[in-house]
Amino acid sequence: MGIRVTSAGALSTIQDNGRIGFMDFGFSPSGCMDQESMIIANLLVGNNKNEGVIEITYGGFSGIFTSKSIFTITGADISPAINGKSVSTYKAIEVKEGDILTCGYAKTGLRSYLAFHSGLYLKKVMGSLSTNRMCKIGGYMGRELRAMDLLFFNTTTPTLKKIHKREIVPPVFSSEVVLRGLRGAEYSLFSDDSRRVFFNSEYTVTKDSDRMGIKLDGAVVDSKAGFDIISNGMGLGEVQITASGLPIVMGVDRQTVGGYPKIMTVASSDMHYAAQVRPNDRLCFEELSYDKLVKICNKRRKVIYNLSRLWK
Amino acid sequence: MNLKSNISDIKYFPVADSGVRMDFGKKIDRDINDSVMKIYNAVKAKPFCGVYEIIPSYCSILFIYDPLLTNYNKIVANLQRLLRSENSNNSLKSKLVYIPVCYGGDFGEDINDVANHTKISVDKIIEMHSSPEYLIYMLGFLPGFAYLGGLPPQLTTPRLKNPRTKITAGSVGIGGEQTGIYPLDSPGGWRLIGRTPIKPYDPYRDNPFLFRAGDYIKFVPITKDEYYMIEDQVKCNKYFCKSIVYGA
Numbered sequence: 001m002g003i004r005v006t007s008a009g010a011l012s013t014i015q016d017n018g019r020i021g022f023m024d025f026g027f028s029p030s031g032c033m034d035q036e037s038m039i040i041a042n043l044l045v046g047n048n049k050n051e052g053v054i055e056i057t058y059g060g061f062s063g064i065f066t067s068k069s070i071f072t073i074t075g076a077d078i079s080p081a082i083n084g085k086s087v088s089t090y091k092a093i094e095v096k097e098g099d100i101l102t103c104g105y106a107k108t109g110l111r112s113y114l115a116f117h118s119g120l121y122l123k124k125v126m127g128s129l130s131t132n133r134m135c136k137i138g139g140y141m142g143r144e145l146r147a148m149d150l151l152f153f154n155t156t157t158p159t160l161k162k163i164h165k166r167e168i169v170p171p172v173f174s175s176e177v178v179l180r181g182l183r184g185a186e187y188s189l190f191s192d193d194s195r196r197v198f199f200n201s202e203y204t205v206t207k208d209s210d211r212m213g214i215k216l217d218g219a220v221v222d223s224k225a226g227f228d229i230i231s232n233g234m235g236l237g238e239v240q241i242t243a244s245g246l247p248i249v250m251g252v253d254r255q256t257v258g259g260y261p262k263i264m265t266v267a268s269s270d271m272h273y274a275a276q277v278r279p280n281d282r283l284c285f286e287e288l289s290y291d292k293l294v295k296i297c298n299k300r301r302k303v304i305y306n307l308s309r310l311w312k
Numbered sequence: 313m314n315l316k317s318n319i320s321d322i323k324y325f326p327v328a329d330s331g332v333r334m335d336f337g338k339k340i341d342r343d344i345n346d347s348v349m350k351i352y353n354a355v356k357a358k359p360f361c362g363v364y365e366i367i368p369s370y371c372s373i374l375f376i377y378d379p380l381l382t383n384y385n386k387i388v389a390n391l392q393r394l395l396r397s398e399n400s401n402n403s404l405k406s407k408l409v410y411i412p413v414c415y416g417g418d419f420g421e422d423i424n425d426v427a428n429h430t431k432i433s434v435d436k437i438i439e440m441h442s443s444p445e446y447l448i449y450m451l452g453f454l455p456g457f458a459y460l461g462g463l464p465p466q467l468t469t470p471r472l473k474n475p476r477t478k479i480t481a482g483s484v485g486i487g488g489e490q491t492g493i494y495p496l497d498s499p500g501g502w503r504l505i506g507r508t509p510i511k512p513y514d515p516y517r518d519n520p521f522l523f524r525a526g527d528y529i530k531f532v533p534i535t536k537d538e539y540y541m542i543e544d545q546v547k548c549n550k551y552f553c554k555s556i557v558y559g560a
Contacts, residue, residue, distance in 0.1 A: 023365045023376070024352075025513070025521045026451040026495075125515050135455060135496065137515045185325035185333040230340060231452065231459075233367030233374030235331040257369050257452035265328035268379070290326055290384070297329045297379060 001066035001097075002121070002152040005145050009060025009103070014120060014139035014151075017050040019128035023233065023256045030130040030138065031252050033211055034111050034275035036304060037075035040168070041115035043308045044072040044092050046160045051119035052129035054145065056112040059105035065095050067156040070117035070163065076109025076173060076276060092117075092166035094158075109173035109276040117160055121152035134253070162311045175281040179249070179270045180288050180296070184238060184262035186229060194222045198263055199285055203247065207279040211253040213240075214274060216283060220245030223261045231259040237266035237274065239285070247285075249274055267293050269300040313354070313395055315347040322347075322395070326384045332375040334391060340370045342461075345449055348373060349526035351394065353403040360390050368525045369450045370459075406558040408445060408528040411493070411508050413484050414539040415441075419507035426469045426486060426503050440464045441491065441505065442531040445558075450525045456495035456513030460529060463491040475501035482508045484531065506531075509543035510553055517549070528558050 005012075017038070018031025032038040032055055039049045054061070059078035073080050073089045080087050080103045087093050089112075095101070106112065122129050122140065131139025140149055160166070190198070203218035221241045234240075238250045240260040249266060250258075264285055266274055277283060288296070325333040334351070337344040352368040355375075359366075362381030367374040375387055415438045416423045427434050446460040453459075463486065471487045476499060479485070483494045485502030494500060495512040508531075512522050523529065534542070545551035 020364050022455070022520075023367045024356075024451060024525060025455055026453060026457050027455040029365075126520060135515065182326060182328045185327065185335065230338065230370050230372075231450070232333070232369040232372045233365075235327045235374060235376055237328055255453060256367060257450060265331070267328050268330050294329050294379075294383075301380065 001156055002150065003063040003065050003069070003101070003116070005061075005063045005147055005149040005151070007060060007062040007147055008145040008149070009056055009058060011057040012054050012061050012145040013131040013133070014052050014122065014129055014145070015055045015131060016052045016129045018252060019126050019130050019132065019138065022126060026256050027126075028132065028134070028253050028256060030132045030211075031128070032113065033252055034075055034113065034272055036272040036300075037111070037113045037275075038115075039304055040090070040307065041072050041074040041113040043311075044074070044090065044166050044168070045070050045115050045117040046311070047115060047117065047119055049308075051115065052122065054114040056103070056114060057110060059103050059112065061114065062100070062102040065097060065099045065101065066150070067097050067153065068158055069095050069153060070158045070160050071095065071101075071114060072166075073103070073112050073114050074170075075112040076106035077170060078106050078112050079104035088167065090168050090170040092160065092163050094163060108175065108278075110278045111275055116153050117158040118154035121154050132253075166311050168307065173273070173276045175278065177273050177277055177281060178284045178286050179266045179274055180286045180293070181237065181239075181264045181266040181270065182290060182293050183287055184264050186223075186261035187263060189223050189229070189261045190241075190263055191222065191224055195263070197221055198247070199287060201284070203283045205277045205279050205281045205283060209277070209279065211251045213251045213254055214249040214277060214283075216247045216249070218246070221247065221263065229259055229261050231257045234258045234262075235265060237268070237271050238262045239264045239266065267297055269297045313350060313397055315350060315395065319395055324388050324391070327374065327376075329379050330376055332377070332384055332387045332391075333372060334375070335372045337371045340449070340461075342447070344371045345447070349406070350403070351391065353406070353526060354394055357402050357404045360387060363387060369452070406526045406528065407523070407555045408530060408558045409523045409553055409555040410530050410532050411510060411553065412534045412538065412542055413442070413506040413508045413531045414534050414536055415506035417536065419539070420484075420505040422485070422503035423505045426467070426505060429469045430467055432466060437467060437505065438533055440467055442533050445528045445530050446491070448523060448525055448527050448529060451521075454494070454496055454498060456521055458492055458512070458523065458529065460490065460492050463489060465489065467491075469503050471501035472503065475499055479504065480507065481511070484508060507539070509539050509546055510551065511546060522553060
């Protein structure tokens with residue numbers, strides 16, 4: 001068995017590392033917005049790093065365990081409790097059949113990741129468990145979770161080595177974030193003045209932000225060539241300057257091709273922070289050299305993968 | 313590799329630490345796109361280690377890679393080697409896919425509007441729309457949505473001022489100078505001239521997508537009865553679109 005959802009909060013969907021290899025067919029990869037938190041959650045409960053998890057937005061998720069389990073919640077702190085008693089995030093927690101999980105709402109950060117030992121028993125679509133809501137496929141019936149949904153785990157007899165050691169210090173999410181990255185392929189389409197404006201301005205996250213992209217408000221950026229360029233492929237973290245002159249940071253549910261110029265791409269290591277910004281948070285951009293960027297990202301990846309060795 | 317465009321015009325850009333952008337030029341034209349497709353077909357046939365997305369567009373390709381398995385320099389070196397190589401036997405071949413379409417009536421609500429705008433009769437519109445072999449420049453916007461090149465310019469009809477909130481999947485339309493098939497129910501502003509009973513995209517099919525960038529499409533007019541017959545076969549997974557190797 002597994003867990004029965006009693007409340008799904010604002011938006012909870014099942015995601016993994018995405019539906020890989022279909023972007024050339026117009027298919028958005030979906031997957032967790034904050035992949036780093038997903039990986040840590042899976043490693044904490046002894047899963048393969050890309051196992052399916054529940055991505056909870058803002059909080060408010062609750063459920064009843066219908067079998068024994070070991071779970072954890074990473075990402076934004078949503079004050080989880082088992083049977084009314086507070087439990088830590090970023091820690092593997094053992095529960096038994098009938099235990100009730102309730103979560104509050106995040107005060108900082110936006111997305112939380114609920115991982116269960118052995119992962120969720122669901123059919124993959126096109127190689128992935130990720131929910132693509134536009135196409136209504138993947139995850140749980142191709143939609144966001146709702147009260148009464150019943151999820152199954154891949155095992156009802158969880159066993160995990162060194163459970164008591166499976167705990168790390170949670171990160172702190174700030175409402176003022178700097179996203180570092182590399183100048184974009186269309187950087188030359190922006191004048192010196194425009195580039196200065198973009199890299200020196202503080203932008204505000206708007207409430208229209210979602211998994212497709214983080215929409216920002218603030219100083220307008222002009223493009224020499226106007227805003228209609230020939231459409232080309234869009235990577236995660238690419239920052240498009242749209243017709244309004246305002247930036248959007250591309251998310252996991254982005255369209256696969258786009259016709260607006262891209263001034264910068266956010267480093268993979270910093271997408272962890274980008275995925276956690278809330279409406280009204282402030283955001284700045286910083287340009288790095290390619291070598292510096294690679295160094296930072298490699299270092300970050302090493303730190304995360306070394307976590308799994310802690311509990312072998 | 314015999315490319316129609318100049319190799320020295322090709323530019324490479326890193327996309328943070330996980331992508332490579334390969335730019336072939338700055339306009340929509342057959343020669344540039346031909347070069348894009350040659351590289352796309354070659355890399356799809358023999359993928360580079362660590363590269364997991366290859367997204368072609370009119371005049372560029374975006375490669376997305378896993379930084380644990382490869383890096384920008386390795387990918388660019390592989391691409392340059394590919395450009396210099398003589399052998400293109402290992403590439404995927406483009407195919408020509410025949411798409412059955414029932415034009416007009418309930419399936420093509422706007423065909424009379426198109427006739428009024430273009431001053432061409434409905435019968436002639438059907439004949440003109442179904443004669444070209446349309447090149448698929450790329451797929452995007454929606455899964456399986458093909459950006460087609462080759463609509464006879466006389467059929468150009470402006471988009472609706474007020475887009476529909478729902479266009480049925482399979483609808484074939486004209487929007488400005490473009491034509492295409494809506495693969496999913498979606499909002500849209502194109503003029504609907506017909507509908508196909510086949511599914512360009514089906515997530516549960518072995519091959520979820522009927523065609524890809526670089527393939528060609530030819531629309532084949534069918535009657536209403538044929539439409540319903542094919543629709544039934546599609547439901548049972550028993551209909552297969554005719555397709556041949558392009559240029560065969």
